[in-house]
Amino acid sequence: MDFFSFGKIIVYIDKFIKFINSIFFLVLIIGLSFALIISPIDYLQGDTVRIMYVHVPSAWIGLSIFSMMAIGTLLNFVFKIKNLYLFVKSLAPIGLLFTCLSIVTGSLWGKPTWGTWWAWDARLTSMLILMLFYVFFIIAFKIFKESENLPKILSAISILGIVNIPIIKYSVEWWSTLHQPASIKILGSSSIHSSMLVPLFLMLLVLLLYCALIFLMKYKTEIIKIKKQNIKRL
Amino acid sequence: MINEFLNMGGYGFYVWTSFLIVIAFCFLLYYKTKKTLQKYEREFAQELEKLPMKHRRKIARSSKVISSILASQNKLN
Amino acid sequence: MLTKKIKSRLFFILSVVFITLLFLIFVYFNLKQNILYFKTPSEIFKVDEIKINSKIRVGGMVKKDSIKQNNREIKFILTDYQKELIVVYNGAVPNLFSEERGAVVEGKLNDKRYLIADRILAKHDENYMPPEMKKILENAK
Numbered sequence: 134m135d136f137f138s139f140g141k142i143i144v145y146i147d148k149f150i151k152f153i154n155s156i157f158f159l160v161l162i163i164g165l166s167f168a169l170i171i172s173p174i175d176y177l178q179g180d181t182v183r184i185m186y187v188h189v190p191s192a193w194i195g196l197s198i199f200s201m202m203a204i205g206t207l208l209n210f211v212f213k214i215k216n217l218y219l220f221v222k223s224l225a226p227i228g229l230l231f232t233c234l235s236i237v238t239g240s241l242w243g244k245p246t247w248g249t250w251w252a253w254d255a256r257l258t259s260m261l262i263l264m265l266f267y268v269f270f271i272i273a274f275k276i277f278k279e280s281e282n283l284p285k286i287l288s289a290i291s292i293l294g295i296v297n298i299p300i301i302k303y304s305v306e307w308w309s310t311l312h313q314p315a316s317i318k319i320l321g322s323s324s325i326h327s328s329m330l331v332p333l334f335l336m337l338l339v340l341l342l343y344c345a346l347i348f349l350m351k352y353k354t355e356i357i358k359i360k361k362q363n364i365k366r367l
Numbered sequence: 368m369i370n371e372f373l374n375m376g377g378y379g380f381y382v383w384t385s386f387l388i389v390i391a392f393c394f395l396l397y398y399k400t401k402k403t404l405q406k407y408e409r410e411f412a413q414e415l416e417k418l419p420m421k422h423r424r425k426i427a428r429s430s431k432v433i434s435s436i437l438a439s440q441n442k443l444n
Numbered sequence: 445m446l447t448k449k450i451k452s453r454l455f456f457i458l459s460v461v462f463i464t465l466l467f468l469i470f471v472y473f474n475l476k477q478n479i480l481y482f483k484t485p486s487e488i489f490k491v492d493e494i495k496i497n498s499k500i501r502v503g504g505m506v507k508k509d510s511i512k513q514n515n516r517e518i519k520f521i522l523t524d525y526q527k528e529l530i531v532v533y534n535g536a537v538p539n540l541f542s543e544e545r546g547a548v549v550e551g552k553l554n555d556k557r558y559l560i561a562d563r564i565l566a567k568h569d570e571n572y573m574p575p576e577m578k579k580i581l582e583n584a585k
Contacts, residue, residue, distance in 0.1 A: 139431075139432050140430060140431035140432055141431070143431055143432045143435045144431050144435070147435055165386075168386075169372075169382075169386070170372070173574035173575070173576075174376065174574065174575065175572050175573065175574070175575075176573055176574065176575040176577070176578035177540065177568060178540065178568065178572075179375075179376040179377070179378060180375035180376040180377075180378045180379075180382055181378045181381055181382065182572055183375070183382050183386075184381060184382055184385045185572070187385055187386060187389045188385070191389070207457060210453055210456075210457070211450055211453045211454060211457070212450065226396065226400075227396070230392060230393070230396055233392075234388065234389050234392060237385070237388055238385040238388065238389065241381045241384055241385040241388075242381065242385070244381065245378050245381050245538075245539060246538070246539075246540050246566065246568055247538060247540075247565045247566055247567065247568075248537070248538025248539075248540075248541070248564065248565050248566055249563075249565055252481065252565065253481070254481035255479055255481065285456065288456070288457060288460065289460050292457065292460045292461055292464055293460075293464055296464055296465075296468060308479050308480050308481070309480045309481050309482050309483075309484075309503060310481050311481055311482075311548055311565060311567060313567070313568055313569055313570045314569075314570045315570065316570040316571070316572065324569075324570050324571045324572070325571075325572045325573075326572060326573035326574060326577055328574060329572050329573070329574075343393055343397075346397070347396060347397060347400050350400045350401065350404050351400060351404075353404060354400075354403055354404045354407050356432060357404075357407045357408060357411055357432070357436060358407060360411065360430075360432050360433070361407065361410065361411050361414060364411070364414050364415070364418075
């Protein structure tokens with residue numbers, strides 16, 4: 134268990150933050166110039182297709198962070214691993230941010246293409262529910278901070294929330310929605326031309342680096358909080 | 368040329384607003400996270416100041432968490 | 445391996461999962477109709493009694509060469525390649541609205557073949573490609 138001691142972790146966190154800081158702006162500039170300048174326009178949508186380069190990665194990140202949080206919470210609840218609790222707590226704000234961003238950018242994409250900012254179709258509504266679950270999660274962290282029941286409450290929110298994840302993913306296939314079906318499938322080919330896939334994955338990389346940076350800073354803050362409580366015992 | 372770039376084929380408002388919103392909110396969260404981290408580091412260093420000198424030096428050498436905090440504090444001062 | 449405590453926690457989780465599933469099934473069967481954002485023209489045709497004054501959404505393809513526009517209104521045929529529906533609308537259509545593209549119309553049915561729309565939304569598919577690529581694809585057809 135020595136590897137997971139706070140001392141070891143904080144050394145790696147410092148190294149990682151330094152590394153991300155050193156390359157972040159370079160990757161950001163490459164990503165943005167591909168997304169806004171180099172990539173071609175779409176045959177149908179023209180320049181609005183560029184919104185995809187922030188909308189789609191945000192949605193992916195929102196979904197995957199919630200899944201990670203839910204699994205982390207359940208494992209923490211069953212096996213009581215302190216690190217997992219900090220892990221979940223540090224991830225929550227990033228997930229909420231990107232879920233909100235995917236809804237807002239989606240709205241900005243929907244207006245010029247569909248002709249409406251919002252529609253109560255299955256995909257958009259289930260994404261809104263995901264946002265609500267993030268909010269529940271964060272409120273539970275704040276309200277039940279001292280309570281013994283916190284892991285129990287968080288686990289219940291996780292289970293309720295995680296059933297929503299496959300609903301979001303497959304809503305566009307199961308039901309008739311205004312939202313178009315997925316372009317990129319886990320198995321099988323994608324229906325996005327390769328000249329548009331490059332900026333998409335570059336922007337995904339930029340946002341993932343950003344997420345890692347925020348996560349590490351939050352995690353470090355949590356470690357310092359714990360150490361501060363125990364300072365007398367050092 | 369520049370106008371054309373800003374105009375985005377007539378969709379400039381939608382494209383630029385979405386990119387700016389993403390950048391602005393990401394920066395906001397970064398700024399907030401950074402401030403909180405610095406606040407806790409500073410508070411920790413202050414608590415450490417209160418301890419007797421001898422004890423302080425001993426734990427600074429043994430704990431990596433503390434040496435990391437002190438290093439970033441020294442950078443700030 | 446598993447202590448009593450862990451077993452009791454697992455039991456808690458399983459019971460929450462069970463309740464969630466029950467809840468989900470309940471919601472699903474109650475919302476079955478509302479979950480669909482739009483109906484197809486064939487589905488409209490199959491319904492025995494149409495509610496004249498309630499709003500519905502119908503989605504399909506805009507039939508080729510069917511758009512007729514005068515200065516007051518636009519009229520077109522929405523099809524799912526089996527049944528057709530005549531749509532009348534006055535107002536601005538979205539940029540992506542055109543023939544042989546998907547559209548969702550919202551409005552009131554006059555009868556099974558005739559709908560007066562008060563909103564039109566364009567629906568696009570999941571294919572994205574540069575214009576040159578589209579031309580190559582079309583020439584290959």
